Amino acid sequence: MVPLLILILSCLIEVSQSLQVGFYANTCPNAESIVRRVVSEAAASEPRIPPILLRLHFHDCFVHGCDGSILIDTGLVTEENHASGHDGVGGADVIARAKAELEAACPGIVSCADIVALAARDAVVLTNGPMYEVPTGRRDGLVSNISLAADMPDVTDSIDTLKAKFLQKGLLEKELVILSSAHTIGTTACFFMTKRLYEFFEGSGSDPSINPEFLPELKAACPQGGNSNSRLPMDRGSGQTFDNQILQNIRSGFAVLQTDARLYEDAATKTVVDSYFGLFGPFAGPSFEADFAKAMVKMGKIGVLKGSNGEIRRVCSAFN
Numbered sequence: 167m168v169p170l171l172i173l174i175l176s177c178l179i180e181v182s183q184s185l186q187v188g189f190y191a192n193t194c195p196n197a198e199s200i201v202r203r204v205v206s207e208a209a210a211s212e213p214r215i216p217p218i219l220l221r222l223h224f225h226d227c228f229v230h231g232c233d234g235s236i237l238i239d240t241g242l243v244t245e246e247n248h249a250s251g252h253d254g255v256g257g258a259d260v261i262a263r264a265k266a267e268l269e270a271a272c273p274g275i276v277s278c279a280d281i282v283a284l285a286a287r288d289a290v291v292l293t294n295g296p297m298y299e300v301p302t303g304r305r306d307g308l309v310s311n312i313s314l315a316a317d318m319p320d321v322t323d324s325i326d327t328l329k330a331k332f333l334q335k336g337l338l339e340k341e342l343v344i345l346s347s348a349h350t351i352g353t354t355a356c357f358f359m360t361k362r363l364y365e366f367f368e369g370s371g372s373d374p375s376i377n378p379e380f381l382p383e384l385k386a387a388c389p390q391g392g393n394s395n396s397r398l399p400m401d402r403g404s405g406q407t408f409d410n411q412i413l414q415n416i417r418s419g420f421a422v423l424q425t426d427a428r429l430y431e432d433a434a435t436k437t438v439v440d441s442y443f444g445l446f447g448p449f450a451g452p453s454f455e456a457d458f459a460k461a462m463v464k465m466g467k468i469g470v471l472k473g474s475n476g477e478i479r480r481v482c483s484a485f486n
C-alpha cells in the first residue's frame with residue numbers, strides 16, 4: 167500500500183517536472199510567437215540564420231544538456247563557447263534579441279534554453295521542414311566549462327565513435343542518421359573538408375567514398391591551400407531547403423561532410439538511410455519529416471534542468 171502510494175506520488179512529481187508543450191501558455195502567452203517573429207526577421211535579412219540556429223540547439227544539448235550553457239560569454243577563456251568542438255557555431259545574437267523582447271513582455275519567465283529549442287524548430291519550419299510542438303519548461307544551467315565540450319562529435323570521427331557519442335546522450339543509431347540529416351540545410355567551411363579532400367590517408371589522398379563525379383566539384387569549391395573560410399552547401403543541390411535529398415546524396419556518394427558519408431558504410435546506419443527509400447516509399451514507409459521531428463524532441467530533452475533547478479537568466483550570455 168505504502169509503496170503504491172509512493173509510486174503514484176513520484177509519478178505525479180515526475181509529470182509536474184517534465185517538459186510540456188505550451189509551458190508558457192499562462193505565464194507568457196506570446197512567448198512562442200515572439201521567438202518565431204524574431205527568427206523570421208533575422209532569417210529575412212540573413213539566409214544563413216536558420217541553419218545556424220538549428221546547429222546551435224544541437225551544440226547546446228550535447229554539452230551538459232539543453233541548458234543554454236553554450237550561450238554563456240563573459241570573456242573567460244574557460245567558458246564552454248571557446249571549445250574547438252563548437253567552431254563556427256553562431257546564432258547567439260538572434261537568441262539575445264528574442265530574449266530582450268521576452269524580458270520586456272514577461273520578465274524572468276522564459277529560459278534561454280527554451281528559446282534555443284524553439285528557434286531551432288522555427289528554423290526548420292522556415293526552410294520547409296516539418297512543424298512540430300516543442301515541449302518547454304527548461305531552466306538555464308549554472309555551468310559553462312570548456313572541458314565538458316571535449317567529446318563533441320567531430321567531423322573526422324569514425325562511425326563507431328559517432329554511434330558511441332550519440333548513445334552516451336541516449337540517442338540510437340536511427341537518431342544519429344536522422345539528426346545528421348539536419349545537414350539538409352546549411353553550409354560548411356572548407357576548413358572541415360581539408361582532411362577528406364587532401365589528407366585522407368595520413369597526409370595525402372581523398373576519401374574514396376566520394377563519387378568520382380563529385381570529387382572535382384568539391385575540390386574546386388575548396389582548393390588545396392585555399393581560403394579555409396569559404397563555404398559550400400552540405401546538401402548538394404538543395405542546401406536551403408529542408409528535405410530528404412541529403413539522404414539521397416549520402417546514398418550516392420554526394421555527401422559533403424565526412425561523417426555523413428560514414429553513415430552509408432555501416433550496416434545498421436545504412437539500413438536506416440535506405441528505409442526512407444523503400445519500395446512503398448512515401449506511402450507506407452517511414453516518414454523522414456515525422457522521424458526528424460520526433461528525434462529533435464528527444465534531443466531537446468537531453469540533460470534538461472526543470473522545476474527549481476538552474477535559473478531563468480535575465481541575459482542569455484551571463485549567469486544571473
Ligand code: HEM
Pocket residue numbers: 214216217218220221224253254255319320321322328345346348349351352353354355356358423425
Ligand atoms: C553527427 C555528428 C555531427 C557532426 C560531426 C557535425 C559536423 C558539422 C560541421 C563540421 C558543420 C560545418 C560547420 C561550419 O563550418 O560552420 C556542421 C554544420 C551544421 N550542422 Fe552538424 N554535425 C553533426 C550533427 C548535427 C546535428 C545532430 C545537427 C542538428 C540536429 C546538426 C546541424 C547542423 C547544421 C544545421 C549545420 C549548418 C550550419 C551553418 O550553415 O552555419 N549537425 N555540422
Ligand SMILES: *[C@@H]1O[C@H](CO)[C@@H](O)[C@H](O)[C@H]1NC(C)=O
Pocket residue numbers: 244311312313314
Ligand atoms: C571544468 O571541468 C573539469 C572536468 O570536469 C574540472 O576538472 C574543472 O575543475 C572544471 N573547471 C571549472 C572552471 O569549473
